[in-house]
Amino acid sequence: MSRVYADVIVDISQEKLDKTFQYEVPEALQKQAEIGKQVRISFGNGKRELTGYIVGLSGEAKIAPERIKPILKVEEKGMEIESRLISLAAWIAREYGSTMNQALKTVLPVKAKERTKEKRYLCLREKEETCAELLEEYKRKHYKAKERLLQALLENETLEYSDVTGRLKITASVIRSFREQGLVQVIRERDYRNPVAKRGEVQEVSPLKLTPLQEQVCEEIFQEWETPNPRPCLIKGVTGSGKTEVYMKLISHVLEQGQQVIVLIPEIALTYQNVSRFYRRFGNCVALINSRLSKGERFDQLEQAKKGEVSIVIGPRSALFTPFPNLGLILIDEEHEDSYKSEKTPCYHARETAICRGEMEGARVVLGSASPSVESYYKGKTGEYRLLYLEERYGASQLPEVSVVDLKEELKTGNRSVFSSLLTEKIRERLMKKEQVMLFLNRRGYTGFVSCRSCGHVMKCPHCDVSLTSHRNGKLICHYCGYETRDVKRCPICGSPYIGGFKAGTQQIEALVQKSFPGARVLRMDADTTKRKDDHERILAAFAKGEADILIGTQMIVKGHDFPNVTLVGVLAADLSLCSEDYRAAEKTFQLLLQAVGRAGRGNRPGEAVIQTYHPEHYSIQAAKSQNYEEFYEKEIQYRMLMEYPPAAAMAAIRGACENEELLKEAMSYCRKYLERIYPKEDLILIGPAPETVAKVQDSYKMVLYMRHKSRPALVRLKDALERYIAVNKGFQSIYIQFDFNV
DNA sequence: AGCACGCCGACT
DNA sequence: GTCGGCGTGCTC
Numbered sequence: 001m002s003r004v005y006a007d008v009i010v011d012i013s014q015e016k017l018d019k020t021f022q023y024e025v026p027e028a029l030q031k032q033a034e035i036g037k038q039v040r041i042s043f044g045n046g047k048r049e050l051t052g053y054i055v056g057l058s059g060e061a062k063i064a065p066e067r068i069k070p071i072l073k074v075e076e077k078g079m080e081i082e083s084r085l086i087s088l089a090a091w092i093a094r095e096y097g098s099t100m101n102q103a104l105k106t107v108l109p110v111k112a113k114e115r116t117k118e119k120r121y122l123c124l125r126e127k128e129e130t131c132a133e134l135l136e137e138y139k140r141k142h143y144k145a146k147e148r149l150l151q152a153l154l155e156n157e158t159l160e161y162s163d164v165t166g167r168l169k170i171t172a173s174v175i176r177s178f179r180e181q182g183l184v185q186v187i188r189e190r191d192y193r194n195p196v197a198k199r200g201e202v203q204e205v206s207p208l209k210l211t212p213l214q215e216q217v218c219e220e221i222f223q224e225w226e227t228p229n230p231r232p233c234l235i236k237g238v239t240g241s242g243k244t245e246v247y248m249k250l251i252s253h254v255l256e257q258g259q260q261v262i263v264l265i266p267e268i269a270l271t272y273q274n275v276s277r278f279y280r281r282f283g284n285c286v287a288l289i290n291s292r293l294s295k296g297e298r299f300d301q302l303e304q305a306k307k308g309e310v311s312i313v314i315g316p317r318s319a320l321f322t323p324f325p326n327l328g329l330i331l332i333d334e335e336h337e338d339s340y341k342s343e344k345t346p347c348y349h350a351r352e353t354a355i356c357r358g359e360m361e362g363a364r365v366v367l368g369s370a371s372p373s374v375e376s377y378y379k380g381k382t383g384e385y386r387l388l389y390l391e392e393r394y395g396a397s398q399l400p401e402v403s404v405v406d407l408k409e410e411l412k413t414g415n416r417s418v419f420s421s422l423l424t425e426k427i428r429e430r431l432m433k434k435e436q437v438m439l440f441l442n443r444r445g446y447t448g449f450v451s452c453r454s455c456g457h458v459m460k461c462p463h464c465d466v467s468l469t470s471h472r473n474g475k476l477i478c479h480y481c482g483y484e485t486r487d488v489k490r491c492p493i494c495g496s497p498y499i500g501g502f503k504a505g506t507q508q509i510e511a512l513v514q515k516s517f518p519g520a521r522v523l524r525m526d527a528d529t530t531k532r533k534d535d536h537e538r539i540l541a542a543f544a545k546g547e548a549d550i551l552i553g554t555q556m557i558v559k560g561h562d563f564p565n566v567t568l569v570g571v572l573a574a575d576l577s578l579c580s581e582d583y584r585a586a587e588k589t590f591q592l593l594l595q596a597v598g599r600a601g602r603g604n605r606p607g608e609a610v611i612q613t614y615h616p617e618h619y620s621i622q623a624a625k626s627q628n629y630e631e632f633y634e635k636e637i638q639y640r641m642l643m644e645y646p647p648a649a650a651m652a653a654i655r656g657a658c659e660n661e662e663l664l665k666e667a668m669s670y671c672r673k674y675l676e677r678i679y680p681k682e683d684l685i686l687i688g689p690a691p692e693t694v695a696k697v698q699d700s701y702k703m704v705l706y707m708r709h710k711s712r713p714a715l716v717r718l719k720d721a722l723e724r725y726i727a728v729n730k731g732f733q734s735i736y737i738q739f740d741f742n743v
Numbered sequence: 744a745g746c747a748c749g750c751c752g753a754c755t
Numbered sequence: 756g757t758c759g760g761c762g763t764g765c766t767c
Contacts (some may be wrong), residue, residue, distance in 0.1 A: 005767090007767090008767080010744095010766085010767095015757080017765090019767095021766075021767040022767045023767060024767090041767085043745095043747095043766060043767085044744090044746060044747095044766045045746065045765090045766075046747065048744095048745070048746085048766090061767090062767085064767065067767060068767055069767060140753070141753080141754090141759095141760090142753070142760090143761095144760085144761085145757090145758065145760070146760080147759065171760095171761065171762070172744075172745075173745090173746090173760085174760080174761075175760070175761090176745090177760090476756085609767095610755065
């Protein structure tokens with residue numbers, strides 16, 4: 001029997017020790033030892049026995065084997081919450097190709113100081129005379145540290161622990177000896193801050209009345225939950241169909257069973273307005289987590305979750321790791337949003353990870369969206385998810401009327417401005433009627449591609465069917481295969497000189513609006529104007545109050561908020577995202593347009609939308625015009641199947657970064673050669689290596705190599721092999737490689 | 744976090 | 756020489 005070693009993290013409350021330590025698994029315990037399990041170990045010299053968690057298992061000793069101690073015992077008491085989260089981290093590391101440490105940091109972010117947020121104080125326990133005598137003695141004996149501490153304590157009967165170790169530079173050993181003498185006492189005080197803002201009015205709301213359709217959807221979901229292996233449920237419900245009511249009912253149901261609920265909402269939609277209904281309905285068992293919370297506040301929230309003081313946590317992607325003891329439901333709203341995918345390694349996707357956590361902890365998963373991601377809808381159609389439709393709107397709000405303007409035609413008629421004549425006319429109309437207008441500038445996927453303003457031709461790679469990216473050195477580069485060509489001065493199709501990168505920011509648009517519509521009050525919302533924390537909500541509130549006639553903005557204006565007085569939405573250059581090099585370009589474009597268009601006419605006034613584009617015939621634009629998700633999905637899934645993009649196949653990116661460009665190029669091509677050597681079959685498609693869209697960041701060059709294969713496990717195996725290859729090759733030492741299984 | 748180790752000033 | 760405070764570094 002070969003030896004087995006376990007990587008153990010020492011009891012997490014033992015702060016600073018965020019390293020792992022290797023222990024030997026005695027043969028008798030090998031059956032029990034699994035990732036996530038709690039173990040007893042001896043730690044440090046002498047007899048210090050501690051609790052730790054197994055975070056990894058391996059057959060190799062990383063240090064001299066004689067220094068490795070054995071595990072004393074594997075705890076069998078049902079998996080504690082930490083154990084489950086550690087197992088989840090192990091899954092994340094495996095599935096998304098990160099190290100266990102990276103995964104642990106994602107899953108257990110409550111580390112270091114935030115852990116023991118209880119403040120500690122030193123409190124003097126002796127009479128003043130005794131202390132004065134001692135002080136003299138210390139002075140005489142030149143006990144500097146003791147003198148310093150006692151002096152301070154005489155001046156100030158209680159001191160903050162951190163102040164003592166920090167400002168006074170007193171070490172723990174001095175404090176210990178004081179404590180043993182009975183001179184001081186360490187007082188621990190728990191100070192919970194509660195940012196769940198006692199914002200007042202938590203009135204009990206009478207049980208909801210659901211429409212028959214909502215009722216039916218709930219019933220079907222409960223039915224699914226009764227089955228032995230409930231599938232994730234996907235609710236496709238248009239805005240205004242009352243998805244939230246269904247959510248509420250599901251949540252109540254789970255709470256009644258004594259279980260807890262995690263609700264994920266895209267960060268951008270995490271506004272008080274959006275979550276207030278949860279507070280109103282469920283009162284103070286709701287905790288809100290967002291990126292504005294300080295680490296300490298965040299920790300307190302999670303601690304409350306662990307202790308059962310709250311049962312509903314609402315938050316962005318990271319809230320998925322809330323340590324609930326008996327999780328019953330994970331609800332993901334707006335499941336198609338790409339903020340659910342992490343950009344940092346491990347590049348996990350909250351949807352997949354939620355489903356995994358759900359399986360591990362017996363919690364159910366419900367996804368909701370008006371326009372589901374292609375992957376999810378595909379899984380719904382194929383039965384991997386249970387698909388439910390909630391398609392009727394209540395209230396008589398009608399779909400807005402959408403017109404598509406072909407910008408090529410506009411140019412032919414001599415209109416070179418950013419606003420088509422149709423849009424100009426409609427804006428004028430609204431301004432006269434004192435109604436509001438939103439102008440949406442699609443900047444997503446904007447990476448400096450080059451297009452012709454006469455015919456709309458986009459410079460594309462001859463090998464890859466993706467648009468070429470303009471670089472400062474006067475070259476056009478394909479980021480899939482690395483193909484390079486000289487920048488063009490004239491359109492190769494129609495010869496027009498009006499060819500170039502599309503350069504229009506919200507600022508320019510604002511200036512143009514002011515010029516074309518003098519007197520109109522304009523608000524602008526983009527990265528510039530929303531730098532401070534509350535800018536976002538402030539601008540939206542100002543617009544809602546009618547302090548402006550026109551709101552100009554990027555993606556962020558199309559999410560969430562309802563403005564009843566907005567009756568016109570203008571989409572300037574809808575195709576910016578269409579031309580990005582991403583295979584999801586069409587999907588992202590459609591999603592954005594659908595949302596943008598949906599902003600028009602939320603009140604009882606009919607809304608209108610104008611989409612300006614160079615590709616009026618493209619299916620994503622056409623489907624957005626008719627606001628028909630099915631139409632879009634059918635076209636898109638055909639394209640994905642044909643091209644073998646997800647969900648037809650799995651894709652992974654191998655991203656490399658290095659300060660030395662040549663070295664990086666060489667290393668990345670070695671990766672490719674290695675993969676070709678160990679897997680010489682046709683069904684593995686390798687793309688690249690090529691420079692990343694942003695090819696250099698802080699003096700570090702970036703390159704990416706894509707792998708595509710029918711089966712995801714095959715890609716995972718290739719990744720594992722490549723990882724081992726990289727580990728043993730000296731040439732890779734200065735190169736930072738990360739994997740992304742969620743391109 | 745807790746503990747050993749070793750440096751260095753003070754006292755016998 | 757020896758004692759003991761106090762900083763440093765290690766714990767598989």
